[in-house]
Amino acid sequence: MFENLRDAFRDAIDNFKTELSRDQVPEAVDRLLAGMRDEVADAKVRIRELEDQIARSQAEAEKEKSQAATALRRGKMAGEIGDAETAELAAQYVLKHEGRQRVLEQKVTALQEELTYRSKEVEEMLEKVKEAQTKRDSLAATLGRSDARDSISAADDLFGELDRMAEKIGDEDARAKAAEA
Secondary structure, X not given: OHHHHHHHXXXXXXXXXXXXXXXXXXXXXXXXXXXXXXXXXXXXXXXXXHHHHHHHHHHHHHHHHHHXXXXXXXXXXXXXXXXHHHHHHHHHHHHHHHHHHHHHHHHHHHHHXXXXXXXXXXXXXXXXXXXXXXXXXXXXXXXXXXXXXXXXXXXXXXXXXXXXXXXXXXXXXXXHHHHHO
């Protein structure tokens, strides 16, 4: 009985070794590559978001610049007709709009720096993905070898346990025959 079981396990190990020698890439390597591609896609989405933020901030800065120019014109007109109160109010609005414009321009500068940084990061990520795809077979072989070592080690332990069980049953069988004799 144990000989048949041991032979079945040996056949399973041989089949496992045959499967390892095939050119199929293990699913783990494909999952790793898919994860890398997902990270690149997420980074590209972030880049598009940054580009949108830059465009919106530039538009807002231009709007503030236009509003400052309008307030300045109104202040001049109020000064020409002698309306000091309106001229003073217009000057305050000019300062307010120019301040917002400066902040928005600084924001655009910071966003552009982040965009440059993230663009370089995406380029590096793409290079790593391409490199990983070209090294896919060696990754698969490495993963296959480590999995095979683990599986074979576990099978060896199992065979050892089967041998001990067979010896124990053999010893008990010998005792039973000796008792009958």
